[in-house]
Amino acid sequence: MQSWRFFFRFGIVLSLLTIFPPARAEEISDISFCLDPGHGGDSAPGSVGPTGLREADINLKTALYLRDFLEGVGCTVYMTRETDEPVELAKRSNLANQRQVDRCISIHHDGNADTTINHTKVLVWTDKPPLDIDMASEIVTKLDETLMIGMATSDCGADGVVSYEKHMVSVPLMPCCLPEISFITNLGEESRLRDSTYLYANALAMVILCGIGGHSRSSTAYAAVR
DSSP states (O other), X not given: OHHHHHHHHHHHHHHHHXXXXXXXXXXXXXXXXXXXXXXXSTTOOOSBOTTOOBHHHHHHHHHHHHHHHHHHTTOEEEESOXXXXXXXXXXXXXXXXXXXXXXXXXXXXXXXXXXXXXXXXXXXXXXXXXXXXXXXXXXXXXXXXXXOSOBOOOSSSSTTEEXXXXXXXXXXXXXXXXXXXXXXXXXXHHHHHTOHHHHHHHHHHHHHHTTTSSSOOOHHHHHHTO
């Protein structure tokens, strides 16, 4: 069973790579990113799975996979944290704003007392320009195709995209969003999140569409519509 799962997830990674050829890599090579692994440290573990897996740890691993891939195709990437440490929200958003990055993505996993719940969604703040929703919609669509766990009901006209005034979607000045990739409190999902191949596939799904969809790629153009 474990062997079957490995090859299935490895197949997901290969299929994603086949639709991200070098030509597409060039399209995002000049984009700068701020990646924000949510939570961190003993004081902020985030949601915790039924057998003790911490959201903060999975957020960081996923963000590091995403960083490595982006840097590998020539992007500039800034991380709000690279170890298991607490970071104040203001410091996270300040990094993105001070570096004037083109895109900011705050990576999270969700939790709920009802351990049967599991779906993917991406949070945005709808008082910002529609570029944020465009990016969020593209990311959640690819995550849904990869995870196959369904998407949250939208309240802003884009499947899987949910409006929520969280700090990391309202304070950064560039297009930003907050993927809640899946529910770590779901026992089956917690088991999958322990699989590095699964985490890599999730990270790769996010990068395939972020920054290369129909929305503008430059923070200069973004500022012009604010």
